[in-house]
Amino acid sequence: MNPKKMLDDMRTIKQLLTDAERIAREMGEEEPGAEHLLLSAIGLPDGSAGRALGSLGVDAERIRTALRDEQADALVSAGVPRETAEAMADPDPLGPAGAPLLYGAGPSAREVFQEAGKLARSSKQRLAGAHVVTAIAGLERGTVPRVLGLLGVDRQRLADAARAELVAR
Amino acid sequence: MLPMATTPDDPTAAIAAVIGLRRLADRMEREAVERAVDEGWTWQQIAQAMGVTRQAAHKRHAARLRERGRQTEDDQ
Numbered sequence: 592m593n594p595k596k597m598l599d600d601m602r603t604i605k606q607l608l609t610d611a612e613r614i615a616r617e618m619g620e621e622e623p624g625a626e627h628l629l630l631s632a633i634g635l636p637d638g639s640a641g642r643a644l645g646s647l648g649v650d651a652e653r654i655r656t657a658l659r660d661e662q663a664d665a666l667v668s669a670g671v672p673r674e675t676a677e678a679m680a681d682p683d684p685l686g687p688a689g690a691p692l693l694y695g696a697g698p699s700a701r702e703v704f705q706e707a708g709k710l711a712r713s714s715k716q717r718l719a720g721a722h723v724v725t726a727i728a729g730l731e732r733g734t735v736p737r738v739l740g741l742l743g744v745d746r747q748r749l750a751d752a753a754r755a756e757l758v759a760r
Numbered sequence: 761m762l763p764m765a766t767t768p769d770d771p772t773a774a775i776a777a778v779i780g781l782r783r784l785a786d787r788m789e790r791e792a793v794e795r796a797v798d799e800g801w802t803w804q805q806i807a808q809a810m811g812v813t814r815q816a817a818h819k820r821h822a823a824r825l826r827e828r829g830r831q832t833e834d835d836q
Contacts, residue, residue, distance in 0.1 A: 737776060
């Protein structure tokens with residue numbers, strides 16, 4: 592194992608998880624889910640996640656908007672007045688958490704994080720945002736695939752775009 | 761099946777609704793507890809109203825409220 596690569600990966604993991612947690616808490620969520628890991632991956636300095644999504648016309652802002660819309664629509668479908676459902680989009684930030692990194696992550700975030708790590712290891716690459724996007728594209732159910740659907744993003748095309756970013760590295 | 765305003769038939773939509781309702785319930789809980797603390801309730805009273813232990817109520821809410829400069833009489 593290349594010590595430089597290991598250090599780089601540790602730095603990436605730390606940023607990925609710390610930012611995912613911060614983003615989740617800013618959005619009023621106790622623990623990060625796959626959607627927060629995706630937003631965090633877009634912010635990684637390697638830029639590959641943002642480029643892969645950008646090639647399909649999606650950026651962090653559009654994802655955040657689609658997340659809010661998806662959540663409001665889901666509440667309305669359960670009979671919650673639209674006014675209340677839409678008010679949930681106003682942030683109710685929780686403030687910084689005491690729990691350390693992955694221990695506080697939800698199952699969907701863990702699944703994506705572990706899969707991204709596996710992808711990076713099997714290709715002997717440094718962990719990059721595009722690994723996270725590839726793992727995200729593999730999720731069949733849950734908030735993220737629903738939001739990608741709202742954005743008109745085909746998961747296979749997203750996986751292809753992320754792989755193209757990884758090949759280019 | 762529960763009669764709802766518009767019952768989401770497919771499980772994907774129904775589960776998304778459940779997630780949304782949990783988030784809504786969590787937020788209502790945070791706001792209600794904050795109001796209770798503002799009105800001078802103790803953790804013991806909040807816990808009793810919520811049907812949980814004092815420790816559980818404290819663990820769930822105390823840090824956030826302290827950050828917002830709120831404390832109960834029995835806070836520690």
